[in-house]
Every structure is written in structure tokens, then in C-alpha cells.
Amino acid sequence: MIKAVMVMNTQGKSRLAKFYEYLSVEKQQELIRGVFSVLCSRAENVSNFIDAESIFGLDSRLVYKHFATLYFVFVFDSSENELAVLDLIQDVLPSVFVETLDKCFQNVCELDIVFNYSKIHTILDEMVFGGQVVETSSSEIVKAVEEISKLEAASNAISLIPKSASGWRSR
């Protein structure tokens, strides 16, 4: 299963972090730092795999991909195939991003990731669900994400009249 998905920039600032097992905020930060310290010491043109047991405990592997100023990182256990996960990062994710963010991925920069924060989460949720990779076809993911945003926009337009906070509480 997938244990975590992280996106961080080359200065170690995290841009997205999703852990599929609950971890406290402090622990998350510790792991992110640990991952970054390993990543930044890696040379170019080496493999995209890292033995992550010293950071994440037994039976954990890490696959990362470096795009422009960002690292995309997946952490998972032995029930996944490293090369296949790498393909998710370097083919599926970019093509989804390209289509849903209306941009060429080469130009997708850090700010695009954080500005579209909840959208990125939606994309990831379509792809990895409860720690399992459930969808690998980028066209399917794009379709699902677009459907969601359409429906959300519709429901948003209908219910723009605010309800009071007390109204929520009484529910």
C-alpha cells in the first residue's frame, strides 16, 4: 500500500503532504525533513529509488521524481512495484496536472501546486484511495476531477446564501 505522498521543493519546503496512516503533525514534519535530507544529497542521474527503512520503518520504499523545482515523492511497501509507481509519478500525474490545470506541465510550478491545493488533493484522491492505487488511467482521473468541479461549481452557485454558524450547530 501507499504510505505517503509528498511534494516538496528543492529547498525542502513541503508543498503537499498526504499520509495514508495517521501521523501527528510533528512526526509528519520529521519525516518530511528526513526525506528531504536524503533527496537533496542525491546526485543527478542516479536511480529514483531509495531505501526508506531508516526513515519510515521496516518494509518501506521510496520513489521520487525531480521536476523543475519540485520533488514528487511516493512512499510505499513491498506490495507495490517500484517501476510502476515511478510511472505514476512521471507519466500519470503530470498528464493529469497538465489537463486539469490547463497548463503544460513543464510550466507547472510550485505556485500552481499550492494555489490549486484542494484540486491537487482531489486528483490524488481519485488516483490513490485509502492507500491503494485505484486508478491509473489519466483520462479517467481527468474525467472524474472535471465532473467533481462541475458539480461543485453548480452546488456552490445555488447555495451562496450564508447560513449562520448557529444554524450549523443546531443541526
Next chain:
Amino acid sequence: MGSQGGFYQSKEFLDLVKSIGEARSKAEEDRIVLSEIETLKRRISEPDIPKRKMKEYIIRLVYVEMLGHDASFGYIHAVKMTHDDSLLVKRTGYLAVTLFLNEDHDLIILIVNTIQKDLKSDNYLVVCAALNAVCKLINEETIPAVLPQIVELLAHPKEAVRKKAIVALHRFYQKSPSSVSHLVSNFRKRLCDNDPGVMGATLCPLFDLITNDVNSYKDLVISFVSILKQVAERRLPKAYDYHQMPAPFIQIKLLKILALLGSGDKQASENMYTVVGDIFRKCDSSSNIGNAVLYECICCVSSIYPNPKLLESAADAISRFLKSDSHNLKYMGIDALGRLIKISPEIAEQHQLAVIDCLEDPDDTLKRKTFELLYKMTKSTNVEVIVDRMIDYMISINDNHYKTEIASRCVELAEQFAPSNQWFIQTMNKVFEHAGDLVNIKVAHNLMRLIAEGFGEDDNTADSQLRSSAVESYLHILGEPKLPSVFLQVICWVLGEYGTADGKYSASYITGKLCDVAEAYSNDETVKAYAVTALMKIYAFEIAAGRKVDMLPEVGFQALDYKFILCKCILIAVFDVVDYLHLLQRAYELQAVIGLDAHAVESIMPADASCEDIEVDKALSFLNGYIQESIEKGAQPYIPESERSGMLNISNFRNQDHHEASSHGLRFEAYELPKQTVQARIPPASLASTELVPVPEPMYPRESYQTTTVPSVSSDAASTELKLRLDGVQKKWGRQTHFPSTSTSNSTSQKTVNGITQVDGSNTANSRTRETYDSRKQVEISPEKQKLAASLFGGPSKTEKKSATGHKSSKPSSHMVKSHAPKSSMEVASEKTSPVQQPPDLLDFGEPTVKTTAPSLDPFKHLEGLLEPTTQVSSAVNHSSTAAVTKSPDIMGLYTETPAGAHHKDNDILSGLSNPPMTNMVGGTTAMQVAQSSKGPNLKDSLEKDALVRQMGVTPSSQNPNLFKDLLG
């Protein structure tokens, strides 16, 4: 909004993100985030916030928390948002709570209700959002609240929902297998879902289930094979193609499952050969994903019952991986090679240069993988090269986790394959010197024992050579500035025992060195204690040999240091005292020994007696004479405690009434609860009552238990039987341990497997590829590399058993040998000729006629299967209802605990008796003295010390028996 659709964000948020992005230091970022938190705290509690604003605040909170700051003040607002009707707000709420909360958080209770409602929603997106929360937030206790709805959703018309419901159910299974064990059959059912995506999602839980219990899924082999065949033949919709590969992710999962099912099962494996062979042929090795499938094929082939033709294809694929320029593929190749050499060790040879390239690659990941491979293929011909390389690498890295691992591997290999004693000692020295604090203390004890016992041969000169070489190397190493504590302990012990044995070094030289150690590492009480003991030994040997001891002033200081130590003892907390008391005792002993005459010293500390067995007379028979004498003088004979307390027979522990009647009339405790009729409950109850009843002798419950071991056998037996059950279950869930060393296990098995019939073909192929590789590389290979290759792979390629004869300390690995099925080649041959059964085309998506699910599947059977692998046990407990089943482990827990506890106490008593200081107290006869002699302590002194120790409330001997054993033989 534009292209961002519903994902609207305000200018404020954009500004925040920008300013954080531009922050030049962590401090600046923190400042920005903290002021943002202040803003949010203020804003979020304002009344009547527009929903869209609220949504954005929550997203900002998520962002803040991702940066590592506390956003808990907003959790409740996120929870509130999940209650909203608007999809946008609700989804944001769910996103936030799944990121914020854990399954045990207090707020979960507020969400469960909403989840329940949303799971029933008509809008599938709401259902999906709720399912997402289910995966993350539902814990063992709340599973029943949503379980029925999840099961219903398995048949939802939308495939996206079915898929997610399966994953949710899988999640429940991971969290608490027992809660959904009656629903596992659903996974089988969903395997024939119309939608390939749903089928693919089902493979994840099935993979887990099969990992835990292979045997109950053997019936699915045919179905899996037929699905895989259809996938490989492109029978799935085009949408599942990916880089011209038909549904590669599904293929990978299926191959993983087949690898599990076919492991060690010839019949099941035979069904797979054709389809795996097909995939090998069809795989496009130019794309990443094609290679991923190929790699999975290799894993599958090396796991299932071997088939020569497939092994050949696997070897070909591996050589393609290794020749590739991509580090990723090399990594996969090395990993695959490590798997395949378990079955056909000879294929490593043709890749030797590639492996060495990987070993020298700057890529750390690749290097480590290669070390793993080398570890698997170590044999006595190449152990020196491999271990040397490992140690070099170990010295070069800083990662403590990996350092520990590689150090323990070095030790393991050295213990198993060491070509010579000298080499072994040197290797261990290096390991200790560079990773001493990371290796297990047992390794040090093993080393000491090894030096003491020699290598098991009767050749005494070899042993003494070993010892003197050890002494020499240690004296040399002591010059190094900072040594790990464990290593120092070994050094001190060896110097004390054998420092002067060969007469090369004078006693004063050795003692001088030991004093230096004690002084240089004065903070380490354990090392000091070892040093003082070593000093004592040296002096004892000297005195015994009739030489005059010239006491160094430092030694006097060390010995007299005890006053200082005593002060320390008083000053520090009790649990630290033990170490100091050890030291104190040693100092006392040293003083006492020095004062004795040669004869006494010799009997206390005989030279080279560390391996002598010490016999402990548990019956204290040496006291018989003394007792006899006393009785003759009119002393009372000893009455066992059980009799003293007026109980002639308390044998029947389980019969509570009987027990009560025979004890006391008055009872001070409250009336107990009504007695349970369940037999299993009685022992704990009765034990409890004996504790409550005031008995004159506090030792009574333990003692009486001791005397009644015979009658209580039946309950013991029952308890062990129940324990067995639990053990079985635990093993089930535990990971199957793979002994990497099987690679070099037994020559017979691989010879026969590679059989007479097929071996020729594969061999020629092998040598062909090797030639091409060699010729390609010839130009660039440096002679150095070739030498390395020759030492790693060279020599006769014969494999050998990991020798158990080498050293006594090496762990015999008999069960490793068994693990790889050494069936005869005849069988392999006959397999080949028998027509491969073409599985019927069972699974055609769209037709639910598939009989993959066993319809007669009894959920309770299933549960049994999960809970207990041994049939013998299952008969013991009668499962009539789920309640009974789920309850039974509890009862067992209660039941097994108490007898075990009682036993433990029992053991304490026994070990107490056998403890040297205790016997010392009683002792006084010569027989005792002999038995104790090699343990050194002067009787009177140790008596005093014991008294002191008792006053302090600590018994060092029972606190740290290991130290004593290791030090004293």
C-alpha cells in the same frame, strides 16, 4: 475563477502562499504562518461567515498544518463543514478532517453520524467523499456502525463507488481482521465484477488475504490465471491500455498474487507456466511499465515451482536489465538477480562484471541493493572479499540504521564462513571498532565465548594461537583514542583471561593497560567493572604462579575506589545502583584476592577455566551432613511450608470449594461474584482468592503451587493448548520470513532441479550471453575489476552448505535447507511432457456466470481458517456462533495468563536457589567452596556485600545475571 472551476481561492490566500514561497528563512516563514494563524483564529470564530469564505479558511488551515503548525483550533469547524448540504463545502470538510484527525480523535464521534447519512446519499460524489473519510477515520469500534452500508455499496451502480467500497472494506480488514472476516467472500464475488477497474481494486485485498493464508485461496488459481490471460490478450477495453501495455497495473497485481499461490506448489504452478511465458514474450521492454511487468514476472518465476524454460527467460530479462544504462533498471536487475540465485545460483556468474559495476556505482541505493545480493551469494570462497567490501562501506557511511544492519550482516557472514580464526578476529575487531555501539551485545558475548572455547577442534595449539593473536591485536587497538563500550568489554575480558597466558607480555604491562582503560573510560561503569575483574584475574594468576605481585598505585586506587562508589550509590537513584554495585563488588573481590596465599588463590581463580561448567547442586545435598548433625543435637526437622500452614493437601487447585473449606474460617474480603461455571475461568478466580485470604505465610501461594504441579497438569495442558492456538494465529499474521541464505543452501537440490534434461540448454544460453557481455565490456575492464570479479564469483562455482561445523557459535541453519523444494528432476521432466491444462475461459467480463466464488463458503469456516491454522485446535473449541468465536480469544487470554504467571514465580524461586550469592549465604562446606571456587568471591566478603545489597533493596545477581554468566563462565 476561470479554469479553476469550483476550486476558488481568494487573493488573501494567494498572497499568503506567495509570501511563504518567497520567505528566505525558516524563521521568516514561521513568522508569516503564525500571523496567519492569528488571523484565522479571529476570523473563523466570527458569526455568519459565508460558506465560501469558510471553505477557504479551512483550506488555509490545512496548509498551515502541512507546514508543521498547530491548527487544532479549527478542527471543529472542519467537522461542522462535513454536515453541510453543499457538495463543495462538504467535500472540503471531509478533506480537512481526513487530514486533521486520527481515528481515535474525540471529534470522530461527531462525524460518524454524518458519514452514515452520506453513505446513503443519492449523489455518488457525496458517497465517495464519505468513503474517503471512512478509510481514514473509522476505527475498530466504529466499524460496525458503517459496515452494513459499505457492504451495500459493493453493489452500487457506479463503478467508482464499488471500487472505493472495496478499498474501504480492505481497510477494515487491515485494521481489524475479525470485524470483517465474515465478509471476505465479498472480495471473491467482486473479482468477477463487470468493471475491470473494480476487479483490479479487488486484487489488493485478495493479495493481503492470500499473503496471510495461501491455502484457502488455492481454488482461485485457475481464475487468476484466466484473468491474467485475458488481460495479456488485450480483452479489456482500450481505456485500460497504458503505453501500449494492456492494463499493466492489473497484470502486476495478478503476478504478485500468482507468485504467492504458486510458491512451493507444483500443481498450482503448472497452471501458470503458459501465461507467464506468454507475458515474458509480449512484454515491451522499451517502456518503464513494460519493465515493471517483466520484473514482476521474474519475481513470480523465482517464487513458484521452478520451470527451466521460464527460468531461462527470467535470466534473459535480468541480463537486459543489468546491461541497461538506466540506474532504475539496474536496481531492478540486481534485485531480481537476488531472487533468482536462490533457485539457480549459477546465473550470478554471467553477470559478475555488471554486479561489480553496480557495487562501485556512486548511487547509494544501487550499492546497497548490490550488497544485499552479495550477502545472499556469500560462500566460504568469497567471504573475505565480500566482508571486506562491506566493512569498507560501513566505515564510509553515517546512516546509523544501515550501519547497524550491515554490521550485523558482516558478523553473521564472518561467523558462518570464516576461513581462519585470525581473519575472524580481525574482522570482528573492525566491526566493533567502527560500529561497536550499534551491534548487539550478544555478538560480543559470542566473540568472548569463541575465544574461550576455541573453534571446536581439539587442537589446543590452534586455540592458544588464536588467543595470543587476539591479545596482541587488542593491545594494539587499545592505542586508539575512543573505542565503543562493548568492544572495550571484550578487550578487558580477553586480556584478563589470556593476557599473560603465553608469557609474551608481563603481568605489569597488561595491568598497566587495564588501568589505563579504567581511567580513560571512567564514566562507563560496566567497562570499569570488566577492567577490575580482569585485573583481579591477572593478579590471581600471578599469585598462583608464585610470583611476587608488584601492585601499581593505580590498581590500589581502582580497588579502593569503592568508598567513592558507595557515596555515589547513595546519591543516585536506586535503579542506577546496580551498575555501581557490580563495580563495588569487583573492587572488594580484587582486594580480597590479593590478600590471599597462592594456594587459595589458585583454587579460587584457576587459570583458563572460563569454559568449565559450574555444577549447581540444587538439592543442596552438601548440607546433609550439617543438617544431620543439627538434628542429632536436637534441632527440629524442617517442615515444608505447606504442612506448616496446616494444609495437608491443597493439591486440587481448581476445586475452589475444597480449597476454601480447608483454609480459614474467617474471611475479610467482600463476597465474591457468583462463580462462573465455565471451567476455563476457575483458575484465575481461585488464585485471586488465595491472595485475599490472609495466610500466615506470605510465600504460601507460590509454594503451594509448587507442590501441586502434578494435579494441575491438566489445566497446564489446557493452557498450553490454548496458547498454541494463539501462537498459530500470530504466525499467520506475521510476515513469512525469508532466509536470504537459502541462495547457497544445498547443492543437491539445485543440481536436481536444474536437472539432467534441461540444464544443457540453459547452460549454453548462459555462456553465450556471458560471452557477449564480456566481449562488449572487454575494452574498458580494468584488471583490478577483473580480479575482484574473480574473487567474488571465481573459483569452482560449486555451492556449499552454510557450514555449521565451523564454529560453535554459528547458528545452525538447518531449516533453511529445507525451504526450497528439492524435488527430483524426473518430476520436472514429466511435468513438461504432460499436456498443460488449458483453463476454461471462465471469466469473460460481462458474464456473471463465473464460478470463481465458492458458493458454499461458510463464513464461520472462514473465520476458523483465519483464526486457527491447525485443525487439531479447531476441534477443541466449539464455534456455534460468531459471538462465541469472537469471545473465545478473551477467555483464552485470561486463562493462559495466570498459569504462566504462576510458572514464572516458580522459576524465580528456582533461579533464586541456584544463584551463587544465595548459596553462598548458606554455604560453608568445602564442597561448596570447590563448586564456587572459579567464581572468585571470597565467601566472607560476598556475605557482607550481599547483606549490604539487601539493605539497599537490590539483588544484583538477579538483576543482571547475564553479566555474571558471561564474565564468569
